[in-house]
Amino acid sequence: MDAKEIAAxxxxxxxxxxxxxxxxxxxxxxxxxxxxxxxxxxxAVHERLTADGRDRMAGWKVALTLPSQxxxxxLSGPVFAGIYQSGVRPSGTEFEKGWPIKAGIECEMVAKxxxxxTKGSTAYTAExxxxxxxxxxxxxxxxxxxxxxxxxxxxPGRIADDVLQAACIVGTEVKDxxxxxFAGLKGRSEFEGREIGAGPGTNVMGSALISLxxxxxxxxxxxxxLKAGDVILTGSVHPPVFLPGPGKATTEFVGLGGTExxxx
Numbered sequence: 001m002d003a004k005e006i007a008a009x010x011x012x013x014x015x016x017x018x019x020x021x022x023x024x025x026x027x028x029x030x031x032x033x034x035x036x037x038x039x040x041x042x043x044a045v046h047e048r049l050t051a052d053g054r055d056r057m058a059g060w061k062v063a064l065t066l067p068s069q070x071x072x073x074x075l076s077g078p079v080f081a082g083i084y085q086s087g088v089r090p091s092g093t094e095f096e097k098g099w100p101i102k103a104g105i106e107c108e109m110v111a112k113x114x115x116x117x118t119k120g121s122t123a124y125t126a127e128x129x130x131x132x133x134x135x136x137x138x139x140x141x142x143x144x145x146x147x148x149x150x151x152x153x154x155x156p157g158r159i160a161d162d163v164l165q166a167a168c169i170v171g172t173e174v175k176d177x178x179x180x181x182f183a184g185l186k187g188r189s190e191f192e193g194r195e196i197g198a199g200p201g202t203n204v205m206g207s208a209l210i211s212l213x214x215x216x217x218x219x220x221x222x223x224x225x226l227k228a229g230d231v232i233l234t235g236s237v238h239p240p241v242f243l244p245g246p247g248k249a250t251t252e253f254v255g256l257g258g259t260e261x262x263x264x
Contacts, residue, residue: 001037009033010044013161016146017049020099023161024148030157035075038156039222045161046082058085059113059231061141062215063163064155065205069239073155078205078235080215081162087142088231089261091171097264100144100166103243105261106236107187107197107251109208110139110170117216117226124216126209132216132226136177136208140189140251140259141233142167143240164240168233172257182207186254187237192247199237208234 001009009029016023033041050056064070065078095103114134117124143164147153150164158164174180185201205211211234216226226232243249243263252258 006037006040006044010041010048013045014048022101022148023146026147026157026161027152030154030160033156033160035156038159041160042081042162055084055086057082058088059083060215061165061233062211062235065211065235066203075155079159079163080218081165083165083168083231087167089167089169091169091259093169094262095264100142102145103263104143104240105189105243105249105251106141106143106240107189107238108139108141108236109234110137110168111212111232111234113226113228113230115228119220124213126207126213129209129213129216136174137170138172138174138253138257138259140169141236142169142261145242168231169259169261171259174256182209189241189249189251191243191249197238197241201237203237204235211235
């Protein structure tokens with residue numbers, strides 16, 4: 001895609017996001033989009049949705065952390081997308097009727113950054129990223145199906161539109177997180193008291209710290225970086241589960257805490 005085509009697609013996605021209407025055009029409009037160009041579109045969408053000052057970028061998310069998730073979409077590996085301040089919500093949030101569109105839930109660790117993570121002499125690792133982290137929280141990502149039939153949207157198409165991102169739920173703060181075995185965690189999600197998804201911490205690229213270091217390195221490759229105050233969804237322990245209707249959804253990391261939301 002050339003710059004004009006990227007701008008036109010970003011305009012259309014941004015308008016769709018503002019209207020909170022199903023974007024059934026996205027599958028066709030991104031059918032031939034490359035992975036490299038998909039990030040150019042994503043960044044352009046970020047610019048458009050924050051240009052008027054009514055919203056701002058609050059951080060990033062990591063998604064599709066397992067080969068079984070990204071390989072069928074013909075992607076080179078895990079992906080990242082933006083989080084907006086309007087979507088950062090505390091546990092207990094009750095969402096208004098009609099948004100998110102066809103809500104789903106993912107059980108994730110949320111990191112808050114204490115310092116900017118700029119380019120260094122070597123790539124960041126799970127160990128060297130630790131001094132840049134202010135806190136970890138048991139969290140959840142609320143995703144939404146903005147497309148009618150999400151299965152028809154390509155991997156690059158999802159990247160262009162922030163990979164289903166709707167909200168980041170920040171729950172229980174993890175005490176003494178430096179001592180936590182993130183790989184050994186067990187996370188799960190429930191809807192109306194029934195378990196709908198579960199998985200181990202290893203599903204997040206091995207652990208939440210590995211995922212966070214990966215994100216730091218990938219952003220630098222794209223000319224960006226993690227910033228102090230950023231909120232990061234490090235990746236879900238299970239694939240997104242779309243909710244069957246209105247009700248209460250919860251996530252939990254066993255022994256640490258969790259989150260609760262209500263969708264209408």
